[in-house]
Amino acid sequence: MYYQVIPTKIFRQTTDPSESLLTYSSPDKPAPGQIVLIPLGKAITPGIIYKSTTPPENLPYKIKSIHTPLNLPPLPSHLLKSALWLSQYYLSPLPAIANLLLPKGLIKNRRKLSEEKNTTKATQSPQDIPLNQSQKTALENLQKIKSHTKLLHGITGSGKTNLYLTLAMEQFKKSHSSIILVPEISLTSQLVQEFQRFFPDSVITIHSKQTEASRHQTWQKIISSNQPLIIIGARSAIFSPLQNLGLIIIDEAHDPAYYQENPPRYSALRLASFIANTKNIDCIYGTATPLIEDYYLAEKNHAYVSLTKRAKETAFTPKIELIDLKNSNSFTKNRYFSDPLIKNIVQNLEKHQQTLIFHNRRGSAPLTICTHCGWQALCPNCALPLTLHSDSFKLVCHTCGHTEPVPKVCPVCSHTDIIHKGFGTKLLETELKKLFKNAKIARFDADNTTENSLNQLYQQIKAGEIDILVGTQLLAKGLDLPKLATVGIVQADGGLSLPDYSSEERSFHLLTQVIGRVGRGHLDEASVFIQTYQPDHPIIQFAIQNDYLSAYQYLLAKRKQGHFPPYFYMAKLYITQKTEQTTIKKIRELHTLLRSEKNIFLSAPTPAFHEFSPSGYTWQIIIKATSRQSLISAILSIQTHTSLSNLRYILDPPSLL
Template identity: 50%
Template sequence: AIVVQGSATPLVSEYYLAAKTSRPIINLPARANPNIITPSINVVDMTSKNGFLRHRFLSDLLLNTINQNLENNKQTLIYHTRRGTASTTLCQNCGWSALCPRCFIPMTLHADQHALICHICGYRERVPTACPDCGSTDIVHKGIGPKLIESELQKLFPQATIARFDGDITSKNSLNQRYQELYDGHIDIIIGTQVVAKGLDLPRLATVGIIQADAGLALPDFTTRERTFQLLAQVIGRVGRNDQPTSVVVQTYQPQNPTIVQGIRQDYASFYASELAERRRGIFPPFVYLLKLTCIYKTEATAIRNAQKFAAKLRSEYPDTTFFGPAPAFYERVRDTYRWQIVVKSTNRAKLLAIASQLPRTHWQYDIDPANLL
């Protein structure tokens, strides 16, 4: 059988492997329709408050463009990376913040459900009216999510039909119905996360607005630049698909960041070259193989002790292999368990499999060739 892998934004490791093994790589530099009009790209620097006189996170340019689209019976797609209404709930009097009691990470406000929800384990609780530590009612919700964007746009454009597409739409029927309403032109403003980043082909879509293009770059992982580039290039690709003029409004705190610039230009060749250089410098895939070992226990002390013991054993048996950790996992506590991890690098994948085979039968998990290290 012949396997065809197709993507406008292939993974750097996969493209490198294809090139290295002389697999045929077919580029399609020309568009299928020669009459397609390339969208106009507008970048808004979020560090400059002059561009946000009407709203704190929706730029004047974006709001004016939405208004023009409504007058011309055109659609606008607003893209953001996070779910929920706000990502942090805290007390301005004493500094208390709402953390999941099982995972110790900030809980996300879902105002439409009047609940704080942990996006790791699903734990939920009612939104507090007073601080549980000091009793103050000075509780604030910070951060931007699709639900907050939807609420703000409804205030600004009460006459518009607004719909949200994100991971909180759990019913397949609801999602399919929304897609049909979109295609038929019954929705004026679409707000979405990764659900809408690719695959949509809407004839009336005139503008894509990206709320904070650099949001994903803050994550401590070697794939953050790649993920940011992919999402930017894919969501911008929702416009410029016919012979009608379209536009893109990109809001970012880092307008000069190379990944942001390359993503806006949909310049995969440039991104691939720079990302490959960064991976080579940091010794990450495709130049090595990775193995992630995770130690999971009910108590933190036990997790640390067992992780350190196993790491010492591995370093003794494999002195020519690179080990990192043990260290707390990115999500250190999940569902009342503590997680510590060891990351192993090697140019010999068989050696990593041999290491994985030595894991204790319980309290350990492994991930060979992990998609990320979070």
């Protein structure tokens, strides 16, 4: 018998899935999805059986035999279909997609896992999951929707988790498994604990920080299980090889972490919807701030359910005070924290309540310059500004990780007139320690937190051991902080000025999520202080009023005017060369070729937002079309030009930066 096999090693540069399938012979009659070892060149590499086939007659070469099938159940058919769909939808090489389905080190000799002996049963029934009337109505409405992909638009604190539990319980009782996707597994200990209460011994967490051995063991447990499981994990958990998948839930569905930025690129939301359609199951997008495209499609498909009431009867809207950063009279005690905010922090300390200071920039100062000659500290690899980290007194590039000592004199003019401008979370932490010497202050960002320390820090916050938290967007991702009384947003308009079609949308998401950390019913009162240079900006006003619909209509109109999603499909094409002159020459050649394509809108060639990197200079072209096929046809038409071998592209880019 002969079989078409998907190799996990790229052997030719092609995005056509049919050109990546190899034919092998085997007497073992492996099933589709069976994982096998195949000879490829001089190496033995894993492959996945696609289907049986009949090879053409009179081939000029001998068909090789499958080396050996692995003693594992076949991958479920929905993953096999997903691999081909991803390859076609994102124009990615099929072998690169196949690697997403299998754990690293698959063929290493490892300790044999103990066999599953006992059937796991939930210790609590669906009646034990408390639902208020608003949640019950939302559940009924979700169940009425015919579309497989459903948008659950629930405000912060509305109790979406209880709905997730109820839906998963219904599937569990049918012996069906569920996948719960989360943006950051390290910030979801509350969610994991809730599911463990109702599904003891059936919850498995998956995340990128697992060791290769741990990830392999988890994967084998999943593919070998005949019992229903609850898989909770970040983006890659969507590839869990569940034989009996019955439900997919995507929590915080607006989060950019669901898009894989490195090749092979894909959106976990789009893939989850494809799987739901393939398997005839439900896929729930849960979020307080839906993406523009998702809300638009949900309305169009009548697949929208709202949850507008907070779960706790004691929940309330916090008092929100706007502070104009242009008014120096509001900053008499400190240049970073307004007088009303400082006064409120003092009151919180007296009451043993907590304050969250939010600023979405790490480090101490993002700009180091010489005031004498204008020299600026830039990364030698990326040509981007280096950020001062005052605790180590080093300059750090947040793009490539380059570090260097802070110069005592200017390397250009030798003057000592070097200053550090701007501010990040480290500087804010230092300033707070000066203002509140006896307070327990903790910083919560990517510079000082690992997965274990995040959980430990969260437990300290929950226990009231920390008075003031200073953090970036990590703190905005769904945490429930019972002793939190105040949120201070140091500079609310920081992301509004970025030259990107999605910058205002992301700013609205972030502000709404941060404001939603308080007023959840744990305390009698709560306050939010928003410091901004643009107090009248529509996005800031919509966030203050918690008015998603107005924000959506405002942003949707701008998307339509600018020919952006959801009205147009979009792709970013870019070329990188060692010299700027060569890059410009190649990008102009690309632009000329694309001008002959029909049914696409073409931008002029422009430098990328991060034009220079260790690889060279990058320029880009944006193409748009009302049909996805027009984009794909345009990209396929230029792939044959060998002079554009350095061409790269991103379909459905969530950002143009």
